[in-house]
Amino acid sequence: xxxxxxxxxxxxxxxxxxxxxxxxxxxxxxxxxxxxxxxxxxxxxxxxxxxxxxxxxxxxxxxxxxxxxxxxxxxxxxxxxxxxxxxxxxxxxxxxxxxxxxxxxxxxxxxxxxxxxxxxxxxxxxxxxxxxxxxxxxxxxxxxxxxxxxxxxxxxxxxxxxxxxxxxxxxxxxxxxxxxxxxxxxxxxxxxxx
Numbered sequence: 001x002x003x004x005x006x007x008x009x010x011x012x013x014x015x016x017x018x019x020x021x022x023x024x025x026x027x028x029x030x031x032x033x034x035x036x037x038x039x040x041x042x043x044x045x046x047x048x049x050x051x052x053x054x055x056x057x058x059x060x061x062x063x064x065x066x067x068x069x070x071x072x073x074x075x076x077x078x079x080x081x082x083x084x085x086x087x088x089x090x091x092x093x094x095x096x097x098x099x100x101x102x103x104x105x106x107x108x109x110x111x112x113x114x115x116x117x118x119x120x121x122x123x124x125x126x127x128x129x130x131x132x133x134x135x136x137x138x139x140x141x142x143x144x145x146x147x148x149x150x151x152x153x154x155x156x157x158x159x160x161x162x163x164x165x166x167x168x169x170x171x172x173x174x175x176x177x178x179x180x181x182x183x184x185x186x187x188x189x190x191x192x193x194x
Contacts, residue, residue, distance in 0.1 A: 011142020052111020060119030084180030
């Protein structure tokens, strides 16, 4: 197995690991208000998020930035909470282009926070590697592929629930976002750093 393939697979496994469900929950709340026909917007959101966490993941892995792990562990569920709350408060089905750009920017910013959460894991993996550029790139590409897989599953379930079972689109969006709100609130209380 090549170095690229090894780290690509590790990226997928890391993002799809149910023990790290907070990341999966963030992806769920991030795309909860989108439908299958809006897949391009969701892909842009996920990619913006990946760019953000790739940047901080690289900087933290290179020891260029250090942030208290306890603070990051609290901020990750906070990003889920804010995203889910925004979904619940959003009343209109159609949103303006400006709001989409705001969501992309927010996803990028939240990606910066989540990347710091991955850094200690990746640092432990890279300890024996001579160079880190290829493993870091491969790992991030694997994370992006894993996120796209998770989004695909969420979108497929949404099609079944909304289109086939005739559930109200708004009720489904609120249900997914409400789950994100509830779980993230519990995580924030458990991880409160002060």
